[in-house]
Structures are given as structure tokens and as C-alpha cells.
Amino acid sequence: MQKILLVEDNEMNRDMLSRRLQRKGYSVVTAEDAEKGLLLARSEAPDLILMDISLPAMDGWEATRLLKANKSTQHIPIIALTAHAMVSDREKAVEVGCDDYDTKPVDFGRLSEKIENLILEKKLS
Amino acid sequence: MIFQSLSIKRKLTLITMLTSSIALILSSVSFLIYDLVAFRHLLSQDLMTQAEIIGYNSAGAMEFKDEPAATATLSALTAKEDIVTAVLYKPDGKIFAQYFRGNKTVPALLPSHLEGKGYRFDGEYLDVFHDVTLNGEHLGTLFLQSDMRQWNQRAKRYANILIVFVLVSGLFAFLVSSKLQGLISKPILHLEDTMRMVSTNKNYAVRATKSYGDEIGRLIDGFNTMLSEIQQRDTVLQSTNGELKTRTQELEEEVFQRKQAQEELLKAKHAAEEANRAKSTFLANMSHELRTPLNAIIGYSEMLEEEARDTSKIENIQDLRKIQSAGKHLLSLINDVLDLSKIEAGKMGLHLETFDVTQITEEMVTTLQPAAAKNANSIHVHVGDDVNTMRGDVTKVRQILFNLLSNACKFTDHGTVTLDVDQIKAGEREWIQFRVSDTGIGISPKQKENLFQEFAQADASIARKYGGTGLGLAITHRFVQLMKGRINVESETGQGSIFTVQLPAQAVIETTESGLSEGSSDISAALPRAKTDQDTILVIDDDPSVRDLMSRFLTKMEFNVVAAANGEEGFRLAKQVHPLLITLDVVMPELDGWTVLNRLKNDAELAEIPVIMVTIVDNEARGLDLGASNYLIKPVNRDRLANLVEKHRVAKLSSITDADAGPYSHVADGSAGRKTTGSRIAKTRRN
Numbered sequence: 001m002q003k004i005l006l007v008e009d010n011e012m013n014r015d016m017l018s019r020r021l022q023r024k025g026y027s028v029v030t031a032e033d034a035e036k037g038l039l040l041a042r043s044e045a046p047d048l049i050l051m052d053i054s055l056p057a058m059d060g061w062e063a064t065r066l067l068k069a070n071k072s073t074q075h076i077p078i079i080a081l082t083a084h085a086m087v088s089d090r091e092k093a094v095e096v097g098c099d100d101y102d103t104k105p106v107d108f109g110r111l112s113e114k115i116e117n118l119i120l121e122k123k124l125s
Numbered sequence: 126m127i128f129q130s131l132s133i134k135r136k137l138t139l140i141t142m143l144t145s146s147i148a149l150i151l152s153s154v155s156f157l158i159y160d161l162v163a164f165r166h167l168l169s170q171d172l173m174t175q176a177e178i179i180g181y182n183s184a185g186a187m188e189f190k191d192e193p194a195a196t197a198t199l200s201a202l203t204a205k206e207d208i209v210t211a212v213l214y215k216p217d218g219k220i221f222a223q224y225f226r227g228n229k230t231v232p233a234l235l236p237s238h239l240e241g242k243g244y245r246f247d248g249e250y251l252d253v254f255h256d257v258t259l260n261g262e263h264l265g266t267l268f269l270q271s272d273m274r275q276w277n278q279r280a281k282r283y284a285n286i287l288i289v290f291v292l293v294s295g296l297f298a299f300l301v302s303s304k305l306q307g308l309i310s311k312p313i314l315h316l317e318d319t320m321r322m323v324s325t326n327k328n329y330a331v332r333a334t335k336s337y338g339d340e341i342g343r344l345i346d347g348f349n350t351m352l353s354e355i356q357q358r359d360t361v362l363q364s365t366n367g368e369l370k371t372r373t374q375e376l377e378e379e380v381f382q383r384k385q386a387q388e389e390l391l392k393a394k395h396a397a398e399e400a401n402r403a404k405s406t407f408l409a410n411m412s413h414e415l416r417t418p419l420n421a422i423i424g425y426s427e428m429l430e431e432e433a434r435d436t437s438k439i440e441n442i443q444d445l446r447k448i449q450s451a452g453k454h455l456l457s458l459i460n461d462v463l464d465l466s467k468i469e470a471g472k473m474g475l476h477l478e479t480f481d482v483t484q485i486t487e488e489m490v491t492t493l494q495p496a497a498a499k500n501a502n503s504i505h506v507h508v509g510d511d512v513n514t515m516r517g518d519v520t521k522v523r524q525i526l527f528n529l530l531s532n533a534c535k536f537t538d539h540g541t542v543t544l545d546v547d548q549i550k551a552g553e554r555e556w557i558q559f560r561v562s563d564t565g566i567g568i569s570p571k572q573k574e575n576l577f578q579e580f581a582q583a584d585a586s587i588a589r590k591y592g593g594t595g596l597g598l599a600i601t602h603r604f605v606q607l608m609k610g611r612i613n614v615e616s617e618t619g620q621g622s623i624f625t626v627q628l629p630a631q632a633v634i635e636t637t638e639s640g641l642s643e644g645s646s647d648i649s650a651a652l653p654r655a656k657t658d659q660d661t662i663l664v665i666d667d668d669p670s671v672r673d674l675m676s677r678f679l680t681k682m683e684f685n686v687v688a689a690a691n692g693e694e695g696f697r698l699a700k701q702v703h704p705l706l707i708t709l710d711v712v713m714p715e716l717d718g719w720t721v722l723n724r725l726k727n728d729a730e731l732a733e734i735p736v737i738m739v740t741i742v743d744n745e746a747r748g749l750d751l752g753a754s755n756y757l758i759k760p761v762n763r764d765r766l767a768n769l770v771e772k773h774r775v776a777k778l779s780s781i782t783d784a785d786a787g788p789y790s791h792v793a794d795g796s797a798g799r800k801t802t803g804s805r806i807a808k809t810r811r812n
Contacts, residue, residue: 012421020428083416105420105456108427 007037141302537565665695692716
């Protein structure tokens with residue numbers, strides 16, 4: 001079973017997304033802030049991380065940068081989730097090292113396709 | 126001459142005096158001469174009578190040789206003052222008796238010889254000879270001499286009178302002419318005064334007074350007429366001047382007011398811009414705040430629907446779908462409002478890339494199948510053979526097509542929605558034309574007027590019946606404008622509608638870089654697009670079929686292709702897109718391939734871009750000399766080209782990976798995502 005780490009501060013969204021991912025057959029661990037997300041990324045070794053960008057204290061960009069800088073976590077694919085749909089966000093996502101990026105509200109079908117692709121890619125490599 | 130410079134008064138006086146004086150003198154002198162001549166004649170007659178008398182009286186004495194008697198007779202002449210000498214000659218010429226005034230003997234005055242009877246003037250004297258006879262016997266000759274004293278006195282007196290007369294009459298003439306010259310000189314002098322007044326005071330109201338009806342009178346009349354003419358014109362001129370002054374003042378005032386208004390407008394504009402910025406910020410924030418709860422609503426309802434389906438609670442499914450559709454509608458509304466506010470704030474930039482038109486259209490049709498099915502419509506797509514790739518903002522093209530097609534599906538029931546895509550040439554440019562036609566309810570002329578206005582759905586009832594925000598067409602319109610394209614609608618009520626959008630086949634960004642980085646609300650955001658420019662290949666060839674073939678071939682290999690028909694354009698595009706590599710033809714009109722290659726390699730910015738020569742000219746040495754990376758001879762071996770291109774791509778990627786050690790690491794083998802998307806939609810081409 002593939003394990004997904006969901007870092008999301010909004011409780012409803014966290015609950016909803018994790019339940020839908022579980023329905024899809026993934027095991028989901030959740031974190032409500034970046035710090036806890038970083039800890040879980042190391043301890044749980046998820047197959048993929050869904051990273052909300054607008055987080056309290058440390059934001060998702062910074063968290064992604066740290067994850068990608070760390071040898072033990074840099075191989076984990078990260079999909080950034082932003083509410084702002086700007087080209088600059090896309091560029092920023094590339095810059096900090098996200099593997100993909102999607103906007104909220106999430107089109108679940110599209111998001112799960114991206115998740116599948118990234119996990120598949122990681123396996124193949 | 127002095128005369129000429131004299132005043133007219135003097136001239137007139139002088140002329141008059143001169144004329145009258147000359148006439149006077151001439152007449153007086155002639156009269157004097159006449160009188161003197163007549164008087165002399167009278168004197169001579171008188172003297173001859175005297176001689177006759179004396180001769181008669183002394184005849185006896187002569188007869189009788191009575192000398193004393195004769196002398197006595199002669200002495201009687203003392204009474205006659207002017208007789209100077211009287212002598213009686215005997216016939217033999219000897220003096221018989223004589224008389225001299227004052228008894229003085231002046232023999233010198235005596236005539237040298239006796240002459241016959243008569244008188245003669247001898248210098249100052251008048252001499253008379255008279256024969257003394259008695260009874261017919263000649264007794265001797267009487268000689269009388271007068272000194273013409275009377276005549277001389279008379280002449281002297283006359284001369285004096287003449288001089289006095291001339292002087293007096295001259296004085297009179299002067300007085301009279303002085304008085305009378307005014308008749309002529311006065312009006313002239315008056316005219317002169319008037320003229321001076323006019324010229325010094327610029328007073329055109331004065332008039333010269335006319336005294337007589339003569340030539341001067343007419344001159345004054347003419348002068349006055351001229352003056353009134355001038356006065357009239359002066360008045361008109363002054364009134365015009367006045368008007369001009371007033372108008373100038375008015376204009377100045379107007380300019381001032383306009384300036385003020387302009388300043389106010391500028392202030393208002395700044396305020397409005399500020400307000401608009403605030404509005405945009407507010408909308409951006411609002412949309413974010415709205416999206417988060419919406420995220421939950423849509424997500425939970427979708428989840429519940431899945432659960433309901435799993436647990437076969439069919440009765441709940443319909444309601445959950447309603448929640449979902451309401452949420453999605455709300456989401457699209459928010460997105461539309463956000464898009465529009467971004468367009469209005471000027472923050473909507475273009476993200477240009479080269480993409481496959483067919484792929485996009487197929488994608489859109491697939492997306493819209495459910496919407497079409499809802500009203501039992503069928504969608505048909507026709508893509509022209511010449512349609513290949515275009516360069517533009519793919520997200521906006523997608524959204525334009527989505528809006529037009531979803532509208533067509535929405536307003537058509539049990540009908541057909543057709544999408545025609547063609548490449549056309551209008552003016553100098555190539556355009557891609559999308560034509561969406563339906564067999565729906567159509568649009569009335571009145572509705573057409575504000576079809577592209579924000580929040581202006583054709584009818585309020587339409588919103589109730591068909592839903593929608595009324596923003597779709599407004600956004601479509603704005604997007605088309607943003608991409609420098611054209612949109613046009615043909616429709617009649619009940620006859621269906623045809624929306625035609627023409628977009629430049631090769632869009633060019635005119636704004637600065639900042640326009641690029643500013644966002645678009647890209648819902649289907651995906652990472653791979655961020656590095657598309659790295660995959661661009663520039664094809665420079667004057668042969669359109671070669672360009673087409675190369676484009677197709679390279680597009681298949683997952684490259685963006687930019688094509689240029691000549692060297693100049695190629696050079697410009699190279700500067701603009703910085704392609705991964707360039708393929709270059711040699712034989713081209715104007716700028717040939719060698720020149721282009723030379724220029725590329727001598728440009729610091731472009732020298733690093735590898736160039737593959739693709740040509741019929743067999744001169745590999747020259748090409749490589751000039752800096753080409755590879756040399757292919759037409760007809761090109763496709764595998765060879767593919768190999769070369771792939772090599773360059775790998776080389777480029779590895780250099781980036783080395784430099785960045787980051788995000789692109791998965792890309793070399795990670796085009797899986799795109800391939801999946803591509804293969805999902807089967808390409809159908811019209812034949």
C-alpha cells in the first residue's frame with residue numbers, strides 16, 4: 001500500500017482529502033503544520049507528499065526546500081497545492097524543487113492522476 | 126529753384142502780382158510813348174506856327190532892311206521860355222537879325238547851312254526853318270530853335286507818375302491777390318491740415334470742409350469718401366480685433382479650465398487606479414477565502430456521493446450531485462470574477478508557447494462531451510489539413526474554446542455543435558481560425574449589442590433557465606483582445622449562432638517581462654510547461670513544405686517548433702525564443718544561410734545555440750567552418766535528424782541538471798505525464 005503524507009492546516013480539507021485518498025487505497029498520514037510534516041516525512045518515509053503552501057509559521061515552499069535539501073527525503077516526490085493560481089506560483093514550485101503542482105480547490109480526479117504518475121515514475125527510476 | 130519751394134500762398138500772390146505789374150507797366154509805357162510822340166508833334170506844329178507869325182511880323186522889317194525892328198520882333202520871343210535861338214537870315218545866308226535867350230551868343234548851335242522849310246529834331250533841340258515872304262517875294266529865312274524844355278519836363282513828370290502809379294497799383298494788386306489767393310490756397314491748406322490730423326492722431330472721424338464745387342471741392346469730396354471708407358474699415362477692424370481679444374481670452378480661460386479638468390481627471394484616474402488595485406487585491410483575497418470552504422464542500426459532497434454509490438443509497442446521490450454542481454458553479458463564478466478583475470487590473474499576462482492545435486481541440490471536445498450529452502447534442506470537429514501548431518497562450522486558447530463550446534452546448538437542445546479549425550492568411554499574417562457553430566436558440570440583434578459585456582446575459586430569464594455567470598463571453602472577448610486576435614458573431618433568433626475567433630498563428634509578446642510572470646488562473650496547471658522553451662527548435666527554411674514536414678516531425682518528438690520563412694525572421698525569432706537548437710537552410714532569398722549562420726555565431730547571445738544545416742548544397746566544410754554543429758543534406762534522413770536532435774536535447778538537459786541539481790532531474794525520462802495526456806485523446810483529422 002502506497003503511503004501519502006498530507007501537510008494541510010485546514011482541518012476540513014485535511015480530513016476530506018485524507019479520507020478520499022484512503023478510499024482510493026492509499027494509506028495517509030497527516031500533518032497540520034510544516035514542522036510536523038518534516039518530522040513525519042523522515043519517520044514515516046511516505047511514497048509521496050502533498051504539500052499545502054499556505055501554512056502557518058513555516059510555509060510549504062520552505063518546507064519543500066528543506067525536504068529536497070535533505071538526503072533522506074529528497075527522493076520523495078512532492079506535489080504543491082496552492083490556492084493562488086498564478087504563473088509565478090508555478091515558477092516558484094519549480095524553483096523550490098516541487099515535482100508537480102496543483103491548485104485548490106482540488107480536482108480530485110486530476111490530482112490522483114498526478115499522484116499515480118509520480119509514484120510510478122519514482123518506481124521506474 | 127526758389128520759386129518752386131515757396132508756399133502755395135506766396136506763389137499765388139507772386140503770380141498775380143507779376144502778371145498785373147507786367148500788364149500795367151506795358152500799357153503805361155505804351156501810353157507814355159504815344160503821348161510823348163504826340164506831344165512832340167504838337168510842339169513842332171506850335172513852333173512852326175510861331176515861326177509863321179514871326180516871319181509875317183518881320184517881313185516888313187526885312188523888306189525895309191529895318192534891322193532894329195526885326196530884332197525887336199524877335200525879342201518878343203522872350204515870352205517863350207523854350208525858344209533858345211531865333212535868327213533871320215537874308216537870302217544870301219547872312220544873318221539879318223538874331224535873338225538868343227539871355228542874350229548869350231551860342232554860335233555853335235547855329236545850323237551850318239540853311240535848309241528848306243520844315244522842322245527837324247537835332248539832338249536835344251527842335252529846329253524850324255521858315256521862308257519869310259512878302260507878296261510872294263522871298264525875303265529871307267527864319268530859324269527858330271527850341272530846347273524842348275516842355276517835352277522834357279513832361280516826360281520827366283510822366284515817368285514819375287508812372288513809377289508812383291505802378292508802385293501804388295502793385296501794392297493794390299498785392300493786397301487784392303493776398304486776399305483772393307485764399308480762395309484757392311485755403312481749401313488746399315485745410316485739406317493738408319486735415320490730412321496731418323488724420324495721420325498724426327489716427328482719427329478717421331474728421332472730415333475736410335468743402336467750400337466750393339470746383340476741382341478742389343471735388344478733391345476734398347474724394348478725400349472725405351476715402352476717409353469714410355478707411356473709417357469704416359477701421360471700425361470693422363477694431364471690432365474684429367475686439368472679438369479676437371475676447372475669443373483669445375475665452376480660449377485662454379478654456380485652456381486653463383481644461384488644464385484644471387485634466388489635473389482633476391488625472392487625480393481621479395489615480396484614485397480610480399488605486400481603487401481598482403484595492404478591488405483586485407480584495408477580489409484575489411476573497412477568491413482565496415472563498416475557495417477554501419468550497420474545496421471542502423465540493424470534496425465532501427464528491428466523497429459522500431462515492432460512499433452513497435458504494436452503499437447503494439441511491440436517494441442521496443441526486444441531492445449530493447446538486448450540492449456538487451452548485452459548488453462547481455460557484456467556483457467557476459469565482460474564477461471568472463478573478464479572471465476579469467485581473468484583466469481589468471492589467472495583470473493578465475500572456476504565457477506564450479508553441480502547441481499542437483489539434484491536440485487542444487480534441488482535448489476540449491472530450492472535456493465538453495458530458496455537457497453536450499446533457500442536452501443530447503452531438504459535437505463535430507473539423508481541423509484543416511494545413512493546421513498544425515500555433516504559438517500562443519494555450520491556457521487562454523483552451524478557455525476561449527471551452528467558453529464558446531460550453532455556451533453552444535448550453536443553448537442548443539437535440540442539435541449539433543460544430544468546431545471548425547483552419548489556418549487562414551489575412552494581411553501579412555497567418556491566423557488560426559476557430560469557428561464554433563450551433564443549431565441552438567440563436568441571438569437577437571438587440572442581444573448581440575452587449576453580448577461581450579460583463580454580466581450581460583442575453584436575458585435575465587436565460588440566467589434562470591440556463592445558468593451561468595454572464596462572464597464567459599466577456600472573458601473570451603478580453604482574452605482574444607489580449608492575444609491580438611478577433612472575435613465575431615453571426616446569429617439570428619432561432620437560427621443558431623456562429624462564433625468566429627481568429628488568433629495570430631505566431632503570437633508575439635509586446636509587453637515587458639513582467640507581463641510574462643504575472644499570473645493566469647491556470648486551473649489545469651502542470652509543471653512540464655515551465656520548461657517548454659528549453660525544448661524549442663527553430664526551423665529556418667524558405668520552403669513551406671519543408672517547414673511543415675520538419676514541424677510535424679519535431680513536434681512528434683515532443684519539441685516546440687518555431688518556424689521562420691527567411692533569414693531575417695529567423696534571426697529575430699532566435700533572439701526572441703532562444704531555442705534549444707536551430708535548423709538552417711542555405712539557399713534562401715535575400716539573406717542566405719551562410720550569412721545567417723555567420724550572424725548567429727557572431728552574436729554573443731546566440732553563439733552557444735547549436736545550428737544544424739539542412740540543405741541541398743553540398744559544402745559541409747564551409748558549414749562546419751562557419752560554426753555549424755552538424756550538416757545534413759536534403760532529402761534528410763529522418764533517423765539521422767532524430768538522433769542529432771535527441772543528442773542536443775540530452776546535452777542541454779545534462780548541463781541544466783549539473784547546474785541546478787534539481788527539478789529537471791526527472792524530466793529526461795519523465796515525459797510520461799504528457800504522453801499519457803496525449804494518448805488519451807485520439808487525433809482525428811479531416812480529410
